[in-house]
Amino acid sequence: MMEKMKVARMVGIRDMRMEQEDIPTIEDDEVLVKIEYVGICGSDVHYYEYGRIGDHVVNKPLILGHECAGTVVEVGKDVVSLKAGDRVALEPGRTCGKCWYCKTGRYNLCRDVVFMATPPVDGAFAEYVAYPADMAFKLPDNVSTMEGALVEPLAVGIHAANQADVRLGQSVAILGAGCIGLMAFKAVKAMGAGDVYITDTIDSRLQFAAKYGAKVFNPRNEDVVASIQGLTNDEGSDIVIETAGAIPSTRQTIDIVRRGGTIVLVGLVPDGEVSLNVARLIDKEAQIKTVFRYRNIYPSAIKAIADGNIDVKSMVTNTFDFDDVKQAFDYVVSNKSEVIKAVIKME
Ligand SMILES: [Zn+2]
Numbered sequence: 001m002m003e004k005m006k007v008a009r010m011v012g013i014r015d016m017r018m019e020q021e022d023i024p025t026i027e028d029d030e031v032l033v034k035i036e037y038v039g040i041c042g043s044d045v046h047y048y049e050y051g052r053i054g055d056h057v058v059n060k061p062l063i064l065g066h067e068c069a070g071t072v073v074e075v076g077k078d079v080v081s082l083k084a085g086d087r088v089a090l091e092p093g094r095t096c097g098k099c100w101y102c103k104t105g106r107y108n109l110c111r112d113v114v115f116m117a118t119p120p121v122d123g124a125f126a127e128y129v130a131y132p133a134d135m136a137f138k139l140p141d142n143v144s145t146m147e148g149a150l151v152e153p154l155a156v157g158i159h160a161a162n163q164a165d166v167r168l169g170q171s172v173a174i175l176g177a178g179c180i181g182l183m184a185f186k187a188v189k190a191m192g193a194g195d196v197y198i199t200d201t202i203d204s205r206l207q208f209a210a211k212y213g214a215k216v217f218n219p220r221n222e223d224v225v226a227s228i229q230g231l232t233n234d235e236g237s238d239i240v241i242e243t244a245g246a247i248p249s250t251r252q253t254i255d256i257v258r259r260g261g262t263i264v265l266v267g268l269v270p271d272g273e274v275s276l277n278v279a280r281l282i283d284k285e286a287q288i289k290t291v292f293r294y295r296n297i298y299p300s301a302i303k304a305i306a307d308g309n310i311d312v313k314s315m316v317t318n319t320f321d322f323d324d325v326k327q328a329f330d331y332v333v334s335n336k337s338e339v340i341k342a343v344i345k346m347e
């Protein structure tokens with residue numbers, strides 16, 4: 001196909017331009033997807049604002065966006081699982097399928113992963129994306145492509161809940177009420193968690209979480225460790241999931257977790273270094289687990305949305321048209337506390 005399509009390319013810090021380029025051609029095992037919704041992720045915003053995340057540097061123009069869904073318009077000749085007209089959510093990491101990590105099912109740890117919108121790999125702010133059919137997951141009729149785009153952040157929340165091995169009735173403390181913290185909240189509730197305690201320094205986010213039944217705490221107004229201890233007979237929470245990526249909350253996980261409980265670290269602390277009270281951790285015989293993206297979760301996440309067990313629609317606080325994508329990024333950069341999830345409607 002030699003027709004042209006619109007793409008939005010980040011060409012410098014806080015600079016994004018609409019460009020025209022050829023619609024991609026597909027390999028035999030790929031599908032061509034007309035993209036309908038793309039979520040703006042914290043990582044996209046970070047690249048846009050600072051031009052880098054850790055060692056990943058945007059040093060040539062890059063298409064951002066990795067939370068995406070759309071409609072299949074063309075299938076490669078080896079593709080049997082999908083046909084034109086199917087609506088799909090794209091899992092943004094393509095892995096090698098051959099290494100030890102891939103073969104043992106932990107493909108999120110594959111060293112050869114090619115991940116959308118991670119330099120130099122282009123992402124989904126494009127009218128069309130060519131993608132391997134086995135990483136394009138069909139959406140049932142009652143799941144919209146907007147919900148399809150939200151499967152990606154939901155997958156992070158579900159992976160955190162899986163890593164915590166949450167059981168019926170367990171108490172869960174979630175530190176950070178941004179999109180990932182709230183997705184983890186929805187995941188643990190769907191998996192049977194009992195009381196959920198959520199902390200954040202931004203009241204509007206806490207109000208959002210409270211509306212869905214969480215007990216909420218702002219460390220600016222109270223001692224959140226004491227408050228959670230008070231509500232758990234001084235035992236602490238069975239599970240603590242850190243999603244804020246802040247130093248104080250990462251350190252607090254050890255004070256909030258119950259003896260023998262599980263801490264799951266999801267948020268990335270900016271410089272990577274945090275001092276933790278290891279003696280207290282050992283005294284509690286608590287374990288720390290971590291989350292890097294997700295694996296093998298898209299099908300169950302889509303099923304949970306389709307069955308009404310997890311609602312992701314309510315997470316969308318802002319919608320923008322594709323032509324306004326730069327304004328959307330500028331808006332999110334300057335209104336971080338109000339925006340839970342902004343999505344771009346691509347057509
Ligand atoms: Zn994301």
Ligand SMILES: [Zn+2]
Nearest residue numbers: 096099102110
């Ligand atoms: Zn691999």
